Amino acid sequence: MKVQIRLSGSGGQGVILAGIILAEAGIKMGLNAVQSQSYGPEARGGSSKAEVIIKKEDIFFTKVLKPDVFLSLTQDSFNKYSKDLAEDGIVVVDEELDTSTLKGKIYSLPIISTARDVMGKPMVANIIALGALSQVIEGLDEKTIEEAILARIPRGTEEVNIKAFHEGIRMIKEKM
Amino acid sequence: MKVQIRLSGSGGQGVILAGIILAEAGIKMGLNAVQSQSYGPEARGGSSKAEVIIKKEDIFFTKVLKPDVFLSLTQDSFNKYSKDLAEDGIVVVDEELDTSTLKGKIYSLPIISTARDVMGKPMVANIIALGALSQVIEGLDEKTIEEAILARIPRGTEEVNIKAFHEGIRMIKEKM
Numbered sequence: 491m492k493v494q495i496r497l498s499g500s501g502g503q504g505v506i507l508a509g510i511i512l513a514e515a516g517i518k519m520g521l522n523a524v525q526s527q528s529y530g531p532e533a534r535g536g537s538s539k540a541e542v543i544i545k546k547e548d549i550f551f552t553k554v555l556k557p558d559v560f561l562s563l564t565q566d567s568f569n570k571y572s573k574d575l576a577e578d579g580i581v582v583v584d585e586e587l588d589t590s591t592l593k594g595k596i597y598s599l600p601i602i603s604t605a606r607d608v609m610g611k612p613m614v615a616n617i618i619a620l621g622a623l624s625q626v627i628e629g630l631d632e633k634t635i636e637e638a639i640l641a642r643i644p645r646g647t648e649e650v651n652i653k654a655f656h657e658g659i660r661m662i663k664e665k666m
Numbered sequence: 667m668k669v670q671i672r673l674s675g676s677g678g679q680g681v682i683l684a685g686i687i688l689a690e691a692g693i694k695m696g697l698n699a700v701q702s703q704s705y706g707p708e709a710r711g712g713s714s715k716a717e718v719i720i721k722k723e724d725i726f727f728t729k730v731l732k733p734d735v736f737l738s739l740t741q742d743s744f745n746k747y748s749k750d751l752a753e754d755g756i757v758v759v760d761e762e763l764d765t766s767t768l769k770g771k772i773y774s775l776p777i778i779s780t781a782r783d784v785m786g787k788p789m790v791a792n793i794i795a796l797g798a799l800s801q802v803i804e805g806l807d808e809k810t811i812e813e814a815i816l817a818r819i820p821r822g823t824e825e826v827n828i829k830a831f832h833e834g835i836r837m838i839k840e841k842m
Binding site: 506510513514516517522523524525526527528529549552553644 | 682686689690692693698699700701702703704705725728729820
């Protein structure tokens with residue numbers, strides 16, 4: 491089970507909310523979850539990082555050391571937070587990013603441009619990313635993540651967010 | 667410096683957002699901060715808990731063991747999360763709560779009723795609570811917490827949130 495997840499992007503992209511949603515989906519599945527933001531000096535540059543641990547067992551150690559799943563929506567956050575991934579880790583990034591410093595399984599997806607140009611709502615990039623992540627995080631199912639999204643988004647935005655979520659699922663499936 | 671903070675309430679009361687705001691205020695002050703939600707079996711009952719550590723030094727141990735500052739907005743979350751407070755901890759609770767199981771410095775404030783009846787916006791209870799907490803958390807100043815609030819709330823809600831924040835400051839000062 492892929493249990494250590496790190497989400498990163500710039501301040502306004504909603505990666506903390508995405509982390510909270512994944513943790514709450516874990517709880518809905520009867521698993522244990524810890525979600526955290528740790529702000530070091532690098533956070534002052536505008537990059538944002540959220541981490542989630544989801545597992546069956548009790549969680550005693552709450553820091554993510556080697557992420558199994560890593561999301562990055564900006565080059566800056568990629569450069570800062572991609573250094574300590576697990577060897578068989580899965581990486582999901584926006585397609586604008588240069589990921590040549592990294593080996594392994596990388597899904598490069600049009601997350602930002604789809605949110606902005608196709609959906610007309612830049613702020614749903616995090617939800618598109620959750621759609622993609624729903625296909626690579628073991629132990630969570632699509633339907634439960636969708637429920638957790640609906641419990642956290644502002645009322646009146648259900649339709650666009652669910653559409654964004656399914657768009658994310660579609661775009662990673664195309665590459666699998 | 668009071669560095670370990672635990673915020674608790676029911677699911678919809680925005681205690682996680684309040685935790686994120688305090689952590690981001692810490693960063694704005696040049697301190698280090700970690701904000702986390704740890705969901706155990708008790709979270710399934712609808713109680714919500716957010717924890718924040720703010721300090722000058724690097725933060726290696728990210729779990730809150732003995733909170734120096736504890737907020738509780740509901741009886742259920744108070745019962746679940748008030749057991750391991752620091753001996754000289756400061757407690758801020760909604761005035762409807764029965765806190766007779768606890769000794770020490772307790773500020774019992776009309777947070778929920780003020781949000782609902784005076785401000786007409788139940789969802790600002792968390793921001794009223796931040797106003798009260800701003801007077802008991804060492805190392806953070808009022809102005810910086812206000813800036814962190816403005817960076818996180820939905821556009822168009824600035825006025826009611828700033829009013830709520832100052833209401834929280836006023837109500838704890840009356841008891842000090």
